Amino acid sequence: MLTKFTGDLASKVKQAQDQLDAHVYETIQWHFSESTGCPFWLQKKKELKFDPLTEVKNFHDLQKFPEFEDEWLRGGPVTRWLPKGLEGKPAYVFETGGTTGIPKSRLVIEDHWIDYENFSDTLPDESFPRGSNWLMLGPSGPRRLRLAVEHLAQYRGGICFCVDLDPRWVVKLLKKGDIAGVKAYADHVIDQAVTILTAGHDIKCAFATPKLLEALALKLMDKGTSIEEVGIKGIFAGGTEFTPQWYRFCCEELLGPNVYITPTYGNTLMGLACGKPFDPADNYKITYHAPQPRAVIEVVTFDDYNKVVGYGETGRVKLTTLTKELFVPGFMERDEGEREKPHDKYPWDGISGTRPFHVFAKTTTVGVY
Amino acid sequence: MLEIPVYRWGKPYESIEKADVVHFETGEVLAKVHQANAGQLAMDMRHAKRARDLLRQFSIDQLIEMTAKAADYYLNGTLPLGNGTQTPADFCRMQSATTGLPEHMCAANMKKNYFVLTHMREVLEALTRGLPLEILTKGYGMESRGVMLSYQANSPVLGMVLPSNSPGVHTLWMPVIPLQIGLVLKPGPQEPWTPYRMTEAFFKAGVPRETISLYPGGGDVGAGVIEHCPRTMIFGGQATIDRYHGNPRVQAHGPGFSKMILGDDEADNWEQYIDLMADSVVMNSGRGCINCSGVWSPRHGKEIADALAKRLGPIAPLPMTDPNAKLAAFTVPGVAEGVSNQIDEGIKSSGGTITEVTEKYRGGPRLVKQERCDYLRPTVLHCTSSDLELSRAEYMYPFVTVVDCPQNEMLKRMGQTLVCSAITKDPKWSQELLDATTIDRLNIGPLKTIALNWLQPHEGNIIDFLFRNRAFQNSPPPPH
Numbered sequence: 001m002l003t004k005f006t007g008d009l010a011s012k013v014k015q016a017q018d019q020l021d022a023h024v025y026e027t028i029q030w031h032f033s034e035s036t037g038c039p040f041w042l043q044k045k046k047e048l049k050f051d052p053l054t055e056v057k058n059f060h061d062l063q064k065f066p067e068f069e070d071e072w073l074r075g076g077p078v079t080r081w082l083p084k085g086l087e088g089k090p091a092y093v094f095e096t097g098g099t100t101g102i103p104k105s106r107l108v109i110e111d112h113w114i115d116y117e118n119f120s121d122t123l124p125d126e127s128f129p130r131g132s133n134w135l136m137l138g139p140s141g142p143r144r145l146r147l148a149v150e151h152l153a154q155y156r157g158g159i160c161f162c163v164d165l166d167p168r169w170v171v172k173l174l175k176k177g178d179i180a181g182v183k184a185y186a187d188h189v190i191d192q193a194v195t196i197l198t199a200g201h202d203i204k205c206a207f208a209t210p211k212l213l214e215a216l217a218l219k220l221m222d223k224g225t226s227i228e229e230v231g232i233k234g235i236f237a238g239g240t241e242f243t244p245q246w247y248r249f250c251c252e253e254l255l256g257p258n259v260y261i262t263p264t265y266g267n268t269l270m271g272l273a274c275g276k277p278f279d280p281a282d283n284y285k286i287t288y289h290a291p292q293p294r295a296v297i298e299v300v301t302f303d304d305y306n307k308v309v310g311y312g313e314t315g316r317v318k319l320t321t322l323t324k325e326l327f328v329p330g331f332m333e334r335d336e337g338e339r340e341k342p343h344d345k346y347p348w349d350g351i352s353g354t355r356p357f358h359v360f361a362k363t364t365t366v367g368v369y
Numbered sequence: 370m371l372e373i374p375v376y377r378w379g380k381p382y383e384s385i386e387k388a389d390v391v392h393f394e395t396g397e398v399l400a401k402v403h404q405a406n407a408g409q410l411a412m413d414m415r416h417a418k419r420a421r422d423l424l425r426q427f428s429i430d431q432l433i434e435m436t437a438k439a440a441d442y443y444l445n446g447t448l449p450l451g452n453g454t455q456t457p458a459d460f461c462r463m464q465s466a467t468t469g470l471p472e473h474m475c476a477a478n479m480k481k482n483y484f485v486l487t488h489m490r491e492v493l494e495a496l497t498r499g500l501p502l503e504i505l506t507k508g509y510g511m512e513s514r515g516v517m518l519s520y521q522a523n524s525p526v527l528g529m530v531l532p533s534n535s536p537g538v539h540t541l542w543m544p545v546i547p548l549q550i551g552l553v554l555k556p557g558p559q560e561p562w563t564p565y566r567m568t569e570a571f572f573k574a575g576v577p578r579e580t581i582s583l584y585p586g587g588g589d590v591g592a593g594v595i596e597h598c599p600r601t602m603i604f605g606g607q608a609t610i611d612r613y614h615g616n617p618r619v620q621a622h623g624p625g626f627s628k629m630i631l632g633d634d635e636a637d638n639w640e641q642y643i644d645l646m647a648d649s650v651v652m653n654s655g656r657g658c659i660n661c662s663g664v665w666s667p668r669h670g671k672e673i674a675d676a677l678a679k680r681l682g683p684i685a686p687l688p689m690t691d692p693n694a695k696l697a698a699f700t701v702p703g704v705a706e707g708v709s710n711q712i713d714e715g716i717k718s719s720g721g722t723i724t725e726v727t728e729k730y731r732g733g734p735r736l737v738k739q740e741r742c743d744y745l746r747p748t749v750l751h752c753t754s755s756d757l758e759l760s761r762a763e764y765m766y767p768f769v770t771v772v773d774c775p776q777n778e779m780l781k782r783m784g785q786t787l788v789c790s791a792i793t794k795d796p797k798w799s800q801e802l803l804d805a806t807t808i809d810r811l812n813i814g815p816l817k818t819i820a821l822n823w824l825q826p827h828e829g830n831i832i833d834f835l836f837r838n839r840a841f842q843n844s845p846p847p848p849h
Contacts, residue, residue, distance in 0.1 A: 177612050183596065214408040221415070245385040246406055253412055284385055 005342065012347035016292060020348070021058035023293035023322055028056045031327040036085030040072070041327060043080075059296065062320060063306045065329040073104035081107045086325065094144035096268045103142075106268050111325045112148040115271035117155050118291055119264070122274045127234035127260035131157040132204035135232075137193050137212045139167045144268045149207045161201055163192040190215050194223070197230045204233045210241040210250070217254040228259050238264040238272075240335060240355050244284040251284075263288070265354055269328055270295040270319050276343050276350060288354065289346030296320040299339035299351050305332060308349075309339050316357055333357070371400040373451035373561055375585065376568065377413050378420070379578025388558060388585065392466040393700035393742050394689070399463055400451065402561050405584035407593035410553070413582060414526075414597040420551025420580040421525035429502040432547040433489045438574035439567070440486030444479055448569040460562055465689045467559045468534055469698030469742060472690055474653055478537055482567070485540045485823050489547050495824035496544070496832045506549060509841040519841030526551035527835060528598030530591045531564060533557030534765065537657050538604060538622065539567065541827065546571055550835055551580045555594050559700065561585055595619060600835060620834055624763045625658030625787030627818040631666040632793025633776045639669050640676070642792055642815055646769075647680045649790070649818040651747065654697035655767035659788050659810075661818045662763040664771045665755075665779050674726040674751035674771035681747035681767055682730025686737055696766070698742040705743035708764050709736040712748065715759030722754040723770075755782045780805050787828065788818040 005013050031037045032045055032052045045052060050064050078093050086109055094112075095103040134153035140146050146162060153160035173181040193216050197203055208216065213235065217227050227235075235255070242263045250261055265288040266272035273288040273295075290297040299315040301307045309315035317333035336357045340350035374381035384403035392399055424432065442448060447456045455463070461475040468475075485492060493502060500518065504510035509519040527545050531554060532538060545552055556564040568581050584590050595601045595618070602620045603609060613619040629646055631639060649661035666673055687694040699705035712735070716723050727735075727749045737744040747767035752760035755772050761784055762770065774782055780801060790812040791802050799813050809828055812818070821827070 179592070179596075214411070218408075218411055243386065243406075245404065246408070248385055249406055249408055254408065 013342050016347045020293040024059045027322040028052050038081050038083045040080040062329045068331045074102045078107050094268045095142040111323050112144050113151050116148045116152040119272045128205045133158045134160040135203050135206040136160050136162045137208040139165050161196045165189050190219050206235045208237050235261045236264050247284040287340045287350040287352040289350040292348050294323050371453045373402045375403050375405040376583040378582050402585045405586040407589040410584050410593040417526045423577045424549040435574040436489045436547050437487050439570040440483045442573050443570040444483040464562045469700040471694035473692045485543045519839050520836040524599035526553050528553045528594040528601035530555045530603040531557045532604040533559035535656050539563045553582045555584050555591050626763050627659050627661050627788035628663040628786050629661050629790045632795050634795050635792045636666050636668040639673050643676045645817050650769045651767040652819045656765050659819050665774050667776045670771050670773040674749050678726040678730050678749040682727040684747050686744040700742050705745050723752045726751050790816050790818050
């Protein structure tokens with residue numbers, strides 16, 4: 001990979017790779033040492049045919065681990081994921097999915113704060129003015145996103161206003177074909193947002209999902225106003241529905257030139273991948289870069305999850321999480337996309353064109369909020 | 370490369386996302402169709418009222434004249450298509466290449482659309498039961514018999530979520546523009562050809578561009594059409610029909626389960642009607658909801674099935690350009706095989722009550738697999754019982770069940786039927802058939818199920834769907 005780049009970018013890429021390798025070594029030592037590791041990995045170590053402490057020295061060595069299974073994240077006790085080195089600290093549990101059966105959960109202490117503080121550094125102050133208040137127009141309940149966005153607002157000196165939104169209820173409505181019920185619930189959520197935005201809270205920044213942002217913008221237009229007129233200057237949004245065409249539509253028709261929007265890609269396990277800075281030459285193409293070295297995204301072939309596809313080629317998203325709170329080697333995401341080259345700001349691989357993994361796409365209910 | 374843009378109230382919009390429309394036999398990309406997103410539709414629907422306002426600047430009579438001109442352009446003209454143009458021959462070739470329908474059937478569908486477009490006055494007179502058409506424009510008016518009438522449009526536009534596999538359905542929306550209602554069309558992914566060609570024909574004939582939108586796109590766009598248009602026609606399977614059952618905003622069209630039934634009085638004359646039956650099954654490659662999928666008779670079921678099988682069994686795939694081609698191709702991988710397996714499983718589990726009769730006349734398997742498409746050859750099943758689901762099945766190829774059933778049991782057992790051709794002279798049974806709400810279009814007499822009279826309503830009268838007959842007074846009523 002290193003030979004493909006020249007000059008300054010090549011040295012940045014090498015530096016990032018060296019930093020990642022060192023981070024991997026440090027993370028493995030933490031999670032597999034009897035004094036600091038979590039019960040889950042200490043137990044798993046006994047089943048492995050290799051010793052992670054001595055045989056995993058860099059990122060490539062992580063391929064020695066078997067494929068990470070979704071099921072390992074379901075059910076209790078959730079404290080099996082708590083590293084001994086962090087015992088005694090106040091902990092959160094965040095869930096994903098869970099419309100039916102036991103949801104996957106992740107124990108978190110401060111990771112969501114760290115991830116969003118790092119993300120904060122990528123936001124332009126002119127569009128996300130420090131000290132201004134935020135609207136969180138996304139899922140509530142046992143979701144990481146709600147507390148993470150709230151922390152982001154507080155970290156930047158503001159207060160976060162939230163709505164009630166239960167995505168599991170929406171999935172239930174969709175599964176029984178109750179389209180009117182879905183519409184009524186979406187209206188209920190948007191009504192909450194409109195009330196907050198028009199109540200004099202001086203909100204200038206927002207998180208929103210594409211669907212909700214679209215519905216909010218249209219609702220405000222129906223009321224004779226707009227996202228810009230109610231005072232919003234900057235929005236970050238995420239999800240596979242944030243396509244290049246939607247990005248363009250959003251910029252050109254929903255928001256106008258004075259409201260900044262940036263795409264993000266993330267989940268409870270990874271944190272937040274940032275979009276490559278907007279460049280008109282990209283024609284709204286969206287490229288994400290994971291928050292390395294805390295998390296790594298690889299685009300791998302569909303038949304061999306240890307083999308990265310070539311640049312520009314399509315593959316499935318493989319996620320590795322490497323924080324002190326969580327170690328997840330090679331989690332196969334339910335998304336696919338194209339591998340992208342490192343960027344000056346993010347000198348490691350990126351991914352574009354993220355969309356539901358084609359094998360699951362027909363049976364997955366996406367973008368419910 | 371031919372590129373076809375989104376039309377937002379007639380204005381071309383070039384999207385970043387494009388979908389390839391591919392020749393099913395060669396894999397050649399015939400066109401790139403720009404994809405809309407649901408938000409655009411929601412945004413544009415804020416101007417839906419303008420479509421009706423613009424159309425009401427013309428009288429319905431003027432729009433009928435434009436429609437007749439549009440018919441000529443559609444059938445004979447070279448019309449714009451995205452960044453290119455399209456002749457009628459191109460149209461047939463392209464439609465055949467993406468839908469799998471033989472070219473001569475595409476040409477026949479063009480003529481059918483032409484017929485409806487050029488007979489619009491008669492169609493509207495019939496569907497409105499002779500209503501003075503200015504009442505629809507103005508909202509009220511006096512009938513010649515001195516009765517005040519008022520009709521109010523339920524929607525300024527009609528949404529259409531169109532299918533990919535059945536170009537025959539387009540006649541349904543032809544009366545909409547002359548009725549001064551705008552169109553919001555979501556073309557089927559494999560059949561953008563008719564909606565775009567008709568739209569261009571309307572524009573060339575003088576219909577304002579701002580009255581028609583075309584939003585090719587994914588499922589979210591279809592859902593958006595239904596959400597934002599106060600009246601929408603959609604096409605789908607039985608699940609779609611069930612989902613929108615009772616929803617006054619949506620008219621769902623799906624399988625027809627159309628049938629020919631023989632009464633006790635005519636069953637012994639079955640041989641006279643075999644040609645009618647065979648044509649009803651095989652025309653348009655059996656793809657339409659009006660194609661006959663069931664022949665029900667109190668006697669001679671075995672002989673009827675055998676005679677039908679003898680006629681239909683030998684029909685085999687021919688090139689799309691062959692004027693004798695009777696079979697359309699299945700262009701979506703796995704569909705034909707899935708259908709064929711389903712039929713085999715149904716026969717196997719029927720305990721001997723269902724038998725395939727076509728096999729012996731076919732000289733080969735039902736499923737014909739080719740490199741890039743599949744065919745299903747005509748299939749006639751004889752059912753000695755109507756208890757099993759397969760005896761009432763409908764598939765999108767020449768497939769028919771011949772069901773043994775006593776006359777007095779038929780209405781109870783045959784279920785929902787879009788077109789029912791009843792061969793009987795029995796007045797009592799005829800009355801029962803007339804009273805049966807499970808039958809939509811009823812033919813009494815030796816009529817093909819596919820022989821539609823365009824002056825009759827189809828699955829509900831479009832006038833009743835688009836307009837509301839309500840009370841209006843501008844003077845006191847007579848004392849009472």
